[in-house]
Amino acid sequence: MTDVWSFIFGRLGWDALPFWDAIKDPTTFNIINGVIAGGAAGLVLLGALATVVWITWAGKWRYLWTEWLTSPDHKKIGIMFIVIAMVMLSRALIEAVFMRAQQAVGLDGGFLSPDHFGEFFTTHGTIMIFFMAMPFLTGMINYVMPLQIGARDLSFPIMNQISLGLTAAGAAIVMISLVLAPFSTGGWSGYPPYTELAYSPDAGVDYWIWAVTLSTLSSTLSGINFAVTIYKKRAPGMKLFRMPLFTWTALCTAILMIFGMPPLTVVTALLALDRYLDFHMFTSDLGGNMMNYVNLFWAFGHPEVYILILLPFGIYSEVFATFSGKRLYGYTSLVIATMCIAVLSFTVWLHHFFTMGQSASINAAFGIATMLIGIPTGVKVYDWMLTMYRGRIRISVPMIYAIGFIMLFVLGGLTGIILATPSVDYQVHNSLFLIAHFHNMLIPGTLFGMLSATNFWFPKAFGFRLEERWGRRAAYAWIIGFMLAFFPLYALGVMGMPRRSLTFFEPAYLPWTIAAGVGAIVILFAMLFLLIQLWVSVRDRHSNNMFAGDPWDGRSLEWATSSPPPEYNFPVIPEIHSRDAYMAEKEQGKAYQVPDEFPDIEMPSNSAMGVIIAVTGTAMAFGLTWYMWWLVILSGVVTLVAVIARGFARKTTRTISGDEVRRTHLAWLEHIRRTTPVDRSKEQTSENRGLPVPPVEGAVQ
Amino acid sequence: MTSTTTHRPADQARSPVRHPGLNLGPSHQESEDVREEMVFGFWVFMMSDVIIFGLLFATYVVMLGGTAGGPGPSDLFEMKSAFIETMILLVSSFTFGMASLALKYRTDRKVLVIWLVVTLLLGLGFLFFELKDFHTMFGKGGVPSRSGFISAFFSLVPLHGLHVTGACIWLIAILGQIAVYGVDSFVKTALLRLAILWHFLDIIWIGIFSLVYLGGLS
Numbered sequence: 063m064t065d066v067w068s069f070i071f072g073r074l075g076w077d078a079l080p081f082w083d084a085i086k087d088p089t090t091f092n093i094i095n096g097v098i099a100g101g102a103a104g105l106v107l108l109g110a111l112a113t114v115v116w117i118t119w120a121g122k123w124r125y126l127w128t129e130w131l132t133s134p135d136h137k138k139i140g141i142m143f144i145v146i147a148m149v150m151l152s153r154a155l156i157e158a159v160f161m162r163a164q165q166a167v168g169l170d171g172g173f174l175s176p177d178h179f180g181e182f183f184t185t186h187g188t189i190m191i192f193f194m195a196m197p198f199l200t201g202m203i204n205y206v207m208p209l210q211i212g213a214r215d216l217s218f219p220i221m222n223q224i225s226l227g228l229t230a231a232g233a234a235i236v237m238i239s240l241v242l243a244p245f246s247t248g249g250w251s252g253y254p255p256y257t258e259l260a261y262s263p264d265a266g267v268d269y270w271i272w273a274v275t276l277s278t279l280s281s282t283l284s285g286i287n288f289a290v291t292i293y294k295k296r297a298p299g300m301k302l303f304r305m306p307l308f309t310w311t312a313l314c315t316a317i318l319m320i321f322g323m324p325p326l327t328v329v330t331a332l333l334a335l336d337r338y339l340d341f342h343m344f345t346s347d348l349g350g351n352m353m354n355y356v357n358l359f360w361a362f363g364h365p366e367v368y369i370l371i372l373l374p375f376g377i378y379s380e381v382f383a384t385f386s387g388k389r390l391y392g393y394t395s396l397v398i399a400t401m402c403i404a405v406l407s408f409t410v411w412l413h414h415f416f417t418m419g420q421s422a423s424i425n426a427a428f429g430i431a432t433m434l435i436g437i438p439t440g441v442k443v444y445d446w447m448l449t450m451y452r453g454r455i456r457i458s459v460p461m462i463y464a465i466g467f468i469m470l471f472v473l474g475g476l477t478g479i480i481l482a483t484p485s486v487d488y489q490v491h492n493s494l495f496l497i498a499h500f501h502n503m504l505i506p507g508t509l510f511g512m513l514s515a516t517n518f519w520f521p522k523a524f525g526f527r528l529e530e531r532w533g534r535r536a537a538y539a540w541i542i543g544f545m546l547a548f549f550p551l552y553a554l555g556v557m558g559m560p561r562r563s564l565t566f567f568e569p570a571y572l573p574w575t576i577a578a579g580v581g582a583i584v585i586l587f588a589m590l591f592l593l594i595q596l597w598v599s600v601r602d603r604h605s606n607n608m609f610a611g612d613p614w615d616g617r618s619l620e621w622a623t624s625s626p627p628p629e630y631n632f633p634v635i636p637e638i639h640s641r642d643a644y645m646a647e648k649e650q651g652k653a654y655q656v657p658d659e660f661p662d663i664e665m666p667s668n669s670a671m672g673v674i675i676a677v678t679g680t681a682m683a684f685g686l687t688w689y690m691w692w693l694v695i696l697s698g699v700v701t702l703v704a705v706i707a708r709g710f711a712r713k714t715t716r717t718i719s720g721d722e723v724r725r726t727h728l729a730w731l732e733h734i735r736r737t738t739p740v741d742r743s744k745e746q747t748s749e750n751r752g753l754p755v756p757p758v759e760g761a762v763q
Numbered sequence: 764m765t766s767t768t769t770h771r772p773a774d775q776a777r778s779p780v781r782h783p784g785l786n787l788g789p790s791h792q793e794s795e796d797v798r799e800e801m802v803f804g805f806w807v808f809m810m811s812d813v814i815i816f817g818l819l820f821a822t823y824v825v826m827l828g829g830t831a832g833g834p835g836p837s838d839l840f841e842m843k844s845a846f847i848e849t850m851i852l853l854v855s856s857f858t859f860g861m862a863s864l865a866l867k868y869r870t871d872r873k874v875l876v877i878w879l880v881v882t883l884l885l886g887l888g889f890l891f892f893e894l895k896d897f898h899t900m901f902g903k904g905g906v907p908s909r910s911g912f913i914s915a916f917f918s919l920v921p922l923h924g925l926h927v928t929g930a931c932i933w934l935i936a937i938l939g940q941i942a943v944y945g946v947d948s949f950v951k952t953a954l955l956r957l958a959i960l961w962h963f964l965d966i967i968w969i970g971i972f973s974l975v976y977l978g979g980l981s
Contacts, residue, residue: 343918
């Protein structure tokens with residue numbers, strides 16, 4: 063009997079239930095931790111169940127399957143990426159609040175067990191990087207980039223589905239680990255030898271390895287897809303130096319993904335070999351060398367930082383130009399700065415471990431290389447400020463995030479320069495100063511960028527604006543909450559408090575940890591305001607409708623389509639004659655033209671590949687984690703068969719008739735004819751129906 | 764072996780080379796249109812893959828000293844079988860080259876299929892000799908659990924073998940497609956990409972032969 067059990071379930075047993083300790087040994091302490099973990103597991107199950115019941119109740123399974131899950135449309139895949147990101151953001155944010163709460167009462171104790179706290183900081187980091195930031199920015203590029211370059215889709219739509227499937231599988235694995243615990247306690251960077259089998263024998267690290275591996279493969283494929291699309295699918299006349307800056311940063315991000323993700327693939331694979339096949343790559347005995355892990359990990363880790371930040375730079379460039387009603391200042395210098403950062407990002411990985419024993423001159427070289435990155439970044443900040451200079455600035459929600467970003471990001475950059483000095487780094491490394499620094503880069507940089515982009519492009523994707531009042535409240539709560547939660551950590555770091563501390567015995571820390579805890583609660587409210595904003599916007603979608611498609615007097619090509627755009631994006635591929643292509647059309651009165659003829663359009667047809675990969679990816683990772691070998695083999699075989707069968711598919715496209723395209727396009731133009739244009743002073747009122755007053759003598763009205 | 768197509772290299776001078784490597788040329792117009800993006804995308808994928816091998820090569824070199832008192836390169840490697848594997852793989856690259864030429868210049872598919880089958884057999888032969896090699900190494904106590912050095916060897920060389928396995932499966936799948944659909948544009952672009960992978964694996968193997976085997980036995 064036990065043989066059958068262990069064949070089917072591997073090493074999965076009752077002790078994987080998150081409240082098992084509380085049942086076995088019901089002390090108050092264990093019960094508190096059991097309730098928290100069990101509550102989280104219950105939330106996951108309840109959430110999944112509620113979603114299934116709701117879809118069934120609404121009778122939407124077929125719609126979900128044909129219109130979303132099997133759709134190769136880059137716009138829908140982009141939206142699905144962002145939905146994953148939002149769900150995962152909610153979870154990781156709640157975890158952050160728990161960690162802040164623990165440290166706020168952590169003087170001589172606290173309420174979390176060490177393992178539980180370890181899982182919190184590991185999942186928080188892993189999710190925020192791999193399952194919040196990465197899907198968010200991948201989704202944004204997916205949605206916006208093809209529209210900006212005048213393409214109908216990405217180069218490889220089915221591979222795009224597979225990218226989504228892999229990310230979904232990784233996210234599913236992290237979610238499953240809440241129900242069938244534990245997750246790794248080794249931090250998001252998973253350093254051996256602690257993560258080796260000898261010290262972490264349970265399933266946690268294996269969950270981490272496979273979740274991260276799935277995400278890495280997804281990002282590599284996305285990177286290839288984006289780069290090829292940008293190089294090969296630009297509309298005629300869209301020269302590289304006419305591309306909007308968002309697309310430029312998308313290109314640099316894609317290149318970083320192509321070259322920056324392989325080191326992580328290598329390092330998680332090698333760690334898996336150590337754990338599964340008794341290799342000795344990073345063990346502390348028999349010739350293993352954990353420094354190889356650290357080098358390889360950060361050879362990924364540092365380019366990753368710029369994967370996370372370059373795209374927001376592009377987003378802010380669009381936002382500043384649009385809401386200042388001006389051409390972007392210093393376009394060429396921004397492009398060059400972006401490229402410089404992309405190249406330099408491969409030359410600084412060693413600054414993540416200045417203290418690990420290399421010689422002083424090596425540290426000095428990497429310290430200098432790190433400081434060099436400040437130069438192109440500084441160029442960008444000046445360019446953005448000069449874009450606003452003498453512009454007609456409208457303080458809209460995307461702009462609030464952007465201005466908050468400039469202030470806070472410069473501050474975070476300066477603390478980065480401090481950390482780049484090896485001698486100073488020896489004092490503050492592994493302290494909360496570091497935590498404050500990188501949150502100071504990633505929250506105002508990446509997260510504000512993504513939220514700014516969400517407010518900016520939401521009307522494009524869904525055809526109605528997001529509500530402004532709750533948007534502002536959310537933006538200010540994010541900014542204030544961030545400052546409250548992370549500025550105290552600088553002080554704590556300088557006072558010597560180590561990162562990842564469960565508890566501490568120095569009373570002087572307490573006021574700061576409490577302040578940071580209050581900040582975390584403010585951020586929690588910011589998240590709540592975001593959800594309210596979404597709710598209110600959906601409720602008022604008719605009064606905020608903007609089918610006409612151009613709510614902000616946009617400059618680049620994506621605004622030249624209806625909102626939401628038709629599946630094929632453009633009835634005919636546009637010809638590009640300058641930068642800010644759509645603004646130029648409006649200035650010359652050439653926007654909203656009827657093409658001479660409407661040829662048939664060939665689009666990729668639906669495919670179940672993405673769903674298959676999502677299912678087999680999840681199953682394989684789950685089987686590997688719990689040693690359920692039959693499941694591993696089964697999902698491997700199914701994947702192989704599916705991929706080979708896909709090679710035999712011959713009918714991979716379908717045709718949309720020119721008549722249908724003509725009808726759709728003319729209906730949109732008719733809608734525009736009936737829409738009253740508004741000037742920018744009414745942009746945030748319900749009079750804004752997505753049609754701006756055309757510019758007069760090049761000036762935004 | 765009949766009807767060869769008529770155009771000569773001079774014709775290609777007029778149609779610009781649009782991607783690195785063998786271009787099919789104007790007589791394959793329907794494949795011409797889709798293949799450029801596909802082949803370019805595959806080159807980009809190869810660039811990503813070469814990073815993986817590069818890092819594993821670097822790790823291997825760093826781990827050379829980590830024998831932990833166990834067997835080292837000269838105890839484990841045999842020049843003879845490594846040389847045989849190298850020759851088999853180099854010849855398979857040549858036969859794939861012949862297949863590519865047949866794809867470009869011949870309209871009958873028999874020659875193409877023959878060269879592809881020969882390539883496949885050589886690929887499988889390489890895998891046979893490589894597995895035999897590993898078996899010998901295991902017999903001499905060269906198992907990855909013995910030392911960091913042997914672990915590094917087994918993280919690098921079998922990965923190349925896995926790639927060859929994948930390439931062989933892909934080749935079988937393409938032969939299946941030829942059997943069902945003939946040499947259509949899907950098959951043509953697939954062969955162009957597989958060719959890139961096949962020659963790429965050859966280059967990686969030359970790296971392995973030089974660095975691991977020649978370097979280890981010198």
